[in-house]
Amino acid sequence: MNIQQSREVEEAIMAWTDVLEAERVVWDETSLFRYSRSTTPYTTRPCAVLRPESTSEVQTIVHIARKFKISVYPVSQGKNWGYSDACAPVSDMALIDMSRMSRIHEINPELGYVVIEPGVTQGQLVSAVQEKAPGYQVDCTGAGPDASVLGNALDRGFGHTAYGDHVRSTCGMEVVMADGALLKTGFGHFGNARAECVYPYGIGPMLDGLFSQSNLGIVTSMSLWLMPVPEAFRFFFIRCPDDNKLEALVDALRPLRMNGILNSAVHIGNDLRVISSTMQYPWERCNHKTPMPEAVRRELRNAHALGAWNVSGSLTGTLPQVNAAGKHLQHAVRGIGKVMFLNDRSLHWRKKAVHLINRFGIGMHWRRQLDVGVPNYELLKGIPTLMPLRGAFWRVRTPIPEIASGIPLPDPLDVGCGLIWLSPVLPIRGEDAGSILKLLTPILHGYGFDCLVTYTMLNERSMVAIINLSFDKNVPGESDAARLCYEKAMQQLVAHGYYPYRVGLGGMKHLVKSNDTFWQTAHRIKQALDPDNILMPGRYIPEDV
Numbered sequence: 425m426n427i428q429q430s431r432e433v434e435e436a437i438m439a440w441t442d443v444l445e446a447e448r449v450v451w452d453e454t455s456l457f458r459y460s461r462s463t464t465p466y467t468t469r470p471c472a473v474l475r476p477e478s479t480s481e482v483q484t485i486v487h488i489a490r491k492f493k494i495s496v497y498p499v500s501q502g503k504n505w506g507y508s509d510a511c512a513p514v515s516d517m518a519l520i521d522m523s524r525m526s527r528i529h530e531i532n533p534e535l536g537y538v539v540i541e542p543g544v545t546q547g548q549l550v551s552a553v554q555e556k557a558p559g560y561q562v563d564c565t566g567a568g569p570d571a572s573v574l575g576n577a578l579d580r581g582f583g584h585t586a587y588g589d590h591v592r593s594t595c596g597m598e599v600v601m602a603d604g605a606l607l608k609t610g611f612g613h614f615g616n617a618r619a620e621c622v623y624p625y626g627i628g629p630m631l632d633g634l635f636s637q638s639n640l641g642i643v644t645s646m647s648l649w650l651m652p653v654p655e656a657f658r659f660f661f662i663r664c665p666d667d668n669k670l671e672a673l674v675d676a677l678r679p680l681r682m683n684g685i686l687n688s689a690v691h692i693g694n695d696l697r698v699i700s701s702t703m704q705y706p707w708e709r710c711n712h713k714t715p716m717p718e719a720v721r722r723e724l725r726n727a728h729a730l731g732a733w734n735v736s737g738s739l740t741g742t743l744p745q746v747n748a749a750g751k752h753l754q755h756a757v758r759g760i761g762k763v764m765f766l767n768d769r770s771l772h773w774r775k776k777a778v779h780l781i782n783r784f785g786i787g788m789h790w791r792r793q794l795d796v797g798v799p800n801y802e803l804l805k806g807i808p809t810l811m812p813l814r815g816a817f818w819r820v821r822t823p824i825p826e827i828a829s830g831i832p833l834p835d836p837l838d839v840g841c842g843l844i845w846l847s848p849v850l851p852i853r854g855e856d857a858g859s860i861l862k863l864l865t866p867i868l869h870g871y872g873f874d875c876l877v878t879y880t881m882l883n884e885r886s887m888v889a890i891i892n893l894s895f896d897k898n899v900p901g902e903s904d905a906a907r908l909c910y911e912k913a914m915q916q917l918v919a920h921g922y923y924p925y926r927v928g929l930g931g932m933k934h935l936v937k938s939n940d941t942f943w944q945t946a947h948r949i950k951q952a953l954d955p956d957n958i959l960m961p962g963r964y965i966p967e968d969v
Contacts, residue, residue: 523542639962662734678881685753691878878890
């Protein structure tokens, strides 16, 4: 930062302090360092952190930023794990931490929607909905109870139920534009529209899509649709023992997803991906070598009662519908994998049985099945869990307590968790699922990483492959290896036509090409709405194409 820029930042900080009070404008070195941390190797440092408590304060922050030509970058809770956390695209932006904007403006128990601010967390929303609209449930992600609901939706995150595509469940945004003006999308700008929260299109151009994965405005509230609690619920878990049956498994499940027999998001995870959510890397058993030796991998797979591939999802609807869907599912995967079903009653009795036989020192096999199945079961019923987040600690050498111990998990940033997500989108075809493995496994192994992967059938025709590069930032060289591995993997995925649904700081350079009309159009919209480039420069929409 040059002298002139420093003076402008100091003057802006004084102006922001007049609006927000001193304790909500921070620029001390300790605070700036904490906000500059990331689980990824790509980090940036803000020039200040601003903590508004209302939409009007966000508008004023933007007015001041525009006056002093200081770029701003909003975060909801700063827990965008594996996709850059709270880090802006470049250093010296003012970070707008909206975690204090945590009001739930409305919970409608009749029509099943909520109106929330950016700081509302999954845990907070679930508790409120259970109390005030018990006939509905929230679709939760695996990011844990403290992650933002709105922030995840704007980055096109997804969950586990029939409402798993979060962008499709949003409606009626309130957005602070680059000039400080307040935009209400859909019918919201009319002021008295009765269908503002239930009909997303409004009249005229549908503007909502401009504000997901973009830097065109700061969303300060939106409505989100809730999923009605189904009459009948049945969790299913399929264990496929043959590593070579992935393609057959995907092709067997696709017709059920397309015709609505499977109406939840369906997850197909390999053994290591599931194991990583229950324990840390067994360094001593592996003689401190990576990737994991096949013999150790088979031992862990058997000890955790897992298949080479493991499928989880839910069947929901009326009881006859669920019963019929279960029969279709069993028939579809016959000869490929074994299906286990659970509902509230069978889970209750299984837990009691495990507790009883554990008193006699037996039943470890059943207990490990529950350890794996229960967190996914809870997510499908709209209950956030820390179990998926535990996978972020897979390669960390510092011992992490088991979730069952009741000891809270530490903040991943406090213990040096390294995590980068690769998340290509592919058609629901076995051939494509196999191609992803053939492309990425040699690259990951070449840099010492295991291939931990889950394929999620998010809609009827596409799925997302989620591959995590897990490493220990405290160990010299591991961050560099992860960065090089990520770069090479992204190059190969793009070269073969597999583009990500979401990226962090290191991803956009692989996706932006010169003379691409799409990016040129997005850039022109950015110039029209934010000519001073105040809002999140470089976030998804490139600065120059």
